[in-house]
Amino acid sequence: MMRFLLLFSRQGKLRLQKWFLPMTEREKKKIIRDMTTMVLARKPRTCNFLHWRDLKIVYKRYASLYFCCGLEDQDNELLALEVLHRYVELLDKYFGSVCELDIIFNFEKAYFILDEFLMGGEIQETSKQSIAKSIEASDMLQETMEEYMSKPAF
């Protein structure tokens, strides 16, 4: 089971945090700090896996963002890399060539997409089509740019 998933920038700015087991804010902060320092210190072309306490850390960099997750001992590291990749694909499909800014400004969407894909630290649905379909379904309230601009800006 995946324990947590973090997205952070090259500067160490946290962009998304998902915790699959209850944790105190203190613990969360500690993990975030450790992960960003550990992962950002890694040299290029090193392997994508680390040991940290009793967890396996799997991370991968996509453009300016690091995707980093903590796995339990029996989890499969290679497949976790593909979990990260599938998540990137889903974001990409939704936003249309996703970039860090998309995730900053639409953080709630990033969480919703993740929820369609993972639940309780386990993979819920691996089919890209099914996930995309259910996300589209929840976006039925499409609106035009005009409508958007008419909304109050505060």
Add this chain to the structure above:
Amino acid sequence: MPAVSKGDGMRGLAVFISDIRNCKSKEAEIKRINKELANIRSKFKGDKALDGYSKKKYVCKLLFIFLLGHDIDFGHMEAVNLLSSNKYTEKQIGYLFISVLVNSNSDLIRLINNAIKNDLSSRNPTYMNLALHCIANVGSREMAEAFASEVPRILVAGDTMDSVKQSAALCLLRLNRTSPDLVPMGEWTSRVVHLLNDQHLGVVTAATSLISTLAQKNPDDFKTSVSLAVARLSRIVTSASTDLQDYTYYFVAAPWLSVKLLRLLQCYPPPEEGAIRGRLTECLETILNKAQEPPKSKKVQHSNAKNAVLFEAISLIIHHDSEPTLLVRACNQLGQFLQHRETNLRYLALESMCTLASSEFSHEAVKTHIETVINSLKTERDVSVRQRAVDLLYAMCDRSNAKQIVTEMLSYLETADYSIREEIVLKVAILAEKYAVDYTWYVDTILNLIRIAGDYVSEEVWYRVIQIVINRDDVQGYAAKTVFEALQAPACHENLVKVGGYILGEFGNLIAGDPRSSPLVQFHLLHSKFHLCSVPTRALLLSAYVKFINLFPEVKGTIQEVLRSDSQLRNADVELQQRAVEYLRLSCIATTDILATVLEEMPPFPERESSILAKLKKKKGSGTVSDIEDSRKERNVNANANVTSSPSSDLLGLGNSSAVNSASPPTSSHAASLLVDVFSESLPVAALGSASAHVIEENFSRFVCKNNGVLFESQLLQIGLKSEFRQNLGRMYIFYGNKTSTQFLNFSSSVVCPEPLTADPVLDGGAQLQQILNIECISDFVEAPVLNIQFRYGGSTQNISVRLPVTLNKFFQPTEMTSQDFFQRWKQLSPPQQEVQKIFKAKHSMDTEITKAKIIGFGTALLDGVDPNPSNFVGAGVIHTKTIQVGCLLRLEPNTQAQVSTAALGLDDLHFSESLASLFHTHL
């Protein structure tokens, strides 16, 4: 401005986010946030009711502020209101806020649970999914209580939509993980297993996760899942890559499901049924074969997914540890990966090989890769890969390659990364000790460790080398010579000074014959380091000096002068000052005899688990240290489990006096095992015999003449004993100490098999538990009772059987008698029934004092001046049983030249003589 506005974007939110991003400083950001918080607070408190959109937007802003790392203390109520909105996006934001900012505020939880309940019963799959996600995300006990019965119902209901089933399965898994007591198994369990047959692969994937977790805890309830999982796996493995449509990932058929099925199968031993087993073997072979096929795509995703399945299959093969051909194939495959150009694969291959090294089938095969592993230690650019290589070398080490591996690790240590040096030092120290054939090599290795990485040599390591040198006289001279030479180096590490000081202080005399290492030279060598050392080391050196005074009277003057100097006697450090003063006085007033006694060579250290191993475990977290022998041993123990339950009717009647009373007096026909209150005569001797086949007895003999001590010790558990005996009654205090840092669950113990004594079921890490046994001797017996202990540690059940040191001689009462009485009685005995005589070779030293102590420890009184020959030992005592009292006379005639003793035992009752005689002979 926002990059996109898809769905229903919230313009106000986007503006706020870009404001924050434009803040030049932390202060500016806080200022902007405080302004926004004030704004939101006023909106929420305002008279005008907010519309859904605004409420959603403000809640979302609060969420954003929280995720930036600021505290949020309001807005929860508004979020809860959003839950009952009939607009999906508003509901969604409400749930997101609740999931992220869960608050154990009970009023709110009730409201939240209400909203969830409504959504669960809405029959709208999108709403139901939202609600299930919220339960899984929050997963608090209150929620588990409220929905633990509802979620399984949704999962197995016939009309539930597939996507809801997936959510329900994982939601249930989440609740089971955090509150297993609240999620009772029920009739739904068997129906969950059948989800493995579901048409929808997404449902099967989610269900497999759930079943794997449940099966780990209750393997028996989910046994039927094995055949279904094998069938499903077989269909996936043999399918063409296009068969599974969207569940094919970069030309790999359903990799997630495959891995999960393989993981589920690792909860069980290999299937017993031949057909299923055959089919599984076929699957595993197919997976191994596919690894050799050319890749269907150059994308890394393809190879990752394919190899993920392969690695999981190898884990299963290692877990089953039963098919030698598969194990060797797995090992060869990993061997290929060891040289793969992908760093990730090299890393994983090293990691998997570590577990493979612990299988007896593949240990040798793993060893053939030693050169590759050593090479990766030298050439890998990535420290985490090198770390895995160190782990693997440690795991594959045995007597045949220990020297090579230790040498390689030592040479790697010179350039190793600082982050892993300490661990390597510990590993080298352990391997050197474990596989040392001659201890000179061990001493050399440890001194090298100190030389190369002195700063990383922890106290445990240098304590240990001293313990070993002190306990083994064959290495002491060599150790003294070696440290002496090592200390010659102009700059040596302080740890070396410590070891050197201690060893020369104890054994410097062994090399003092050589004029190049005469006492004075040794002293000057040590003292030349003194001023550069820290206070604890100086204190140690002062002790070494005073030991020198005892060993070498000729340097007494020189050393006294040093002790007398102001820098010692008036040292600012109170410990050093005190040592100097006391040692100086001691050397001035004490006679040589007293000095020799006070400063005697240290006695051997009691053998115990290496403190280094304990440290390594602590460092890595117990359970992750791959100790080959341990895991092998564990397997044996598991195999031997459930042997010790022998059927017997009564009666270890603790506080069960009626049972004791009803025990009939023993009949003399079967003289073997009749210790009642612990045994009854009806206990079949054979059953006891078979039980004792796997009983641990190694410390048993130590207790024959002793009542307290450590009966059993493993890496997990220590059992200590304190016992007292009076006439025919005994009381035994058993202390169970948990040596790990985790809890033992379901801890229970029983004596042989009669009415089990149950101890507290949970034994906390590091904690100790006490149990009291009352014992009554009813008649003569040979077989001592067996203590069976069972507990759960980590995932596995541990069974330990230890023989309890309750022996006949414990019921002795010593008797004093005169010489006349003794020989009068002795003559009345009629051999051979009443007198047993044996000549035996002395197992232990024939030291008079030790023999005396042993006779007293055996339980009899030692009668001085009874025997006309002063070198003979004579003892007398009475054995008390419930029914009779048996007098016993004992005479031991040692022959020091031939190292044999003649022992004679005379007893009133012939049944007792044999059992007592054998006890006496084996232990004296």
